[in-house]
Amino acid sequence: EDQVTQSPEALRLQEGESSSLNCSYTVSGLRGLFWYRQDPGKGPEFLFTLYSAGEEKEKERLKATLTKKESFLHITAPKPEDSATYLCAALSGGSYIPTFGRGTSLIVHP
């Protein structure tokens, strides 16, 4: 059974304090690893797709990386507006239904 585990469940940072969120996955033949941002009362907003180990993608203060077992979302010098829940989802070979993790709730204090 495909599994995605995110840690930590919650993270509080001071503005400017860089950190990383973890997404561990167990799927058969990963076809895609997705990161989303979800604000309260909103649907998940797509951030990145990673397809193979070693791949990295960046957008502003966010950088996503992928290994064969996990993905990291690195947040460099975060700002209060980066506060949100970050979800990752893994898509296995032969499936069209990604498995979502429970998310990491990030709060960045000014």
Added chain:
Amino acid sequence: GAGVSQSPRYKVAKRGQDVALRCDPISGHVSLFWYQQALGQGPEFLTYFQNEAQLDKSGLPSDRFFAERPEGSVSTLKIQRTQQEDSAVYLCASSSAGGLNQPQHFGDGTRLSIL
């Protein structure tokens, strides 16, 4: 707008009533998904459409849940004889036909409360 649109945004119903939730996907998107999201949880898969064909409904919790997409565009999720455990946010997502590993684009959901 160009995004996925869901209506209503909020729905309050009494236990036992039927409800219908609507999803307008991004124009031209072939794939459409429905998810249920409880507070503090990730989205849980309900059902998947490719055009008008419902290819997977394995996530529907019971036969009280029914989804359709008759013309391959707008979709409706219907819940009959609602129960309190049906209270959740229902999310709709669509993706393009460029391959099954394309990212999903989500609407803002319908928050359903059953009294």
